[in-house]
Amino acid sequence: ETGVTQSPTHLIKTRGQQVTLRCSSQSGHNTVSWYQQALGQGPQFIFQYYREEENGRGNFPPRFSGLQFPNYSSELNVNALELDDSALYLCASSWTGGYGYTFGSGTRLTVV
Amino acid sequence: DQQVKQNSPSLSVQEGRISILNCDYTNSMFDYFLWYKKYPAEGPTFLISISSIKDKNEDGRFTVFLNKSAKHLSLHIVPSQPGDSAVYFCAASRNYGGSQGNLIFGKGTKLSVKP
Numbered sequence: 209e210t211g212v213t214q215s216p217t218h219l220i221k222t223r224g225q226q227v228t229l230r231c232s233s234q235s236g237h238n239t240v241s242w243y244q245q246a247l248g249q250g251p252q253f254i255f256q257y258y259r260e261e262e263n264g265r266g267n268f269p270p271r272f273s274g275l276q277f278p279n280y281s282s283e284l285n286v287n288a289l290e291l292d293d294s295a296l297y298l299c300a301s302s303w304t305g306g307y308g309y310t311f312g313s314g315t316r317l318t319v320v
Numbered sequence: 321d322q323q324v325k326q327n328s329p330s331l332s333v334q335e336g337r338i339s340i341l342n343c344d345y346t347n348s349m350f351d352y353f354l355w356y357k358k359y360p361a362e363g364p365t366f367l368i369s370i371s372s373i374k375d376k377n378e379d380g381r382f383t384v385f386l387n388k389s390a391k392h393l394s395l396h397i398v399p400s401q402p403g404d405s406a407v408y409f410c411a412a413s414r415n416y417g418g419s420q421g422n423l424i425f426g427k428g429t430k431l432s433v434k435p
Contacts, residue, residue, distance in 0.1 A: 250426050250428055251423070264421070308354065309366070309423065310366070311363035312363050313363045
């Protein structure tokens with residue numbers, strides 16, 4: 209097991225720009241989820257991917273999109289960045305039929 | 321509308337004593353509950369969980385109690401150690417066809433264990 213790794217660790221972007229965050233899931237985990245954690249809040253579910261297809265989405269606008277690849281890596285893309293998008297973005301992986309998610313250390317995104 | 325609530329933003333406990341962290345939920349469809357611990361600059365780490373068919377689950381110093389009628393769960397840490405100082409998140413999920421759904425988190429409780 210290699211755990212869940214995310215890149216980059218920190219990122220600063222300008223309002224209106226686009227950003228791509230990356231995640232490498234734990235070996236054997238075929239489900240990946242993304243969460244947004246704003247300051248002082250708990251993580252909020254963005255969406256989940258299983259077998260390269262989105263199979264669940266939280267209350268986030270379409271400018272938040274994602275991809276999952278056959279090697280279990282995934283991406284979170286955010287278009288037209290807004291100041292409120294500044295947050296810690298967490299990737300979590302699991303395997304279908306199992307319980308519990310393994311989280312990465314997150315990417316701290318700052319939008320200025 | 322917050323479905324999972326942790327009403328205490330912080331808790332301070334003396335080393336060796338019991339820490340009790342509380343969590344309330346509103347959705348009776350939740351059937352699985354988890355506690356995560358988070359240190360600064362790290363992702364949440366799974367601590368302990370409980371299924372809705374149980375009312376207690378114990379793992380070493382950590383015990384989670386579930387009161388379904390009150391829609392309340394609590395995490396007990398005995399004895400508390402300085403290394404337990406972290407933010408603790410309560411989370412809930414629903415089972416969909418045998419698979420766990422996404423997690424709904426509370427806002428967290430920052431635990432400080434003083435030597």
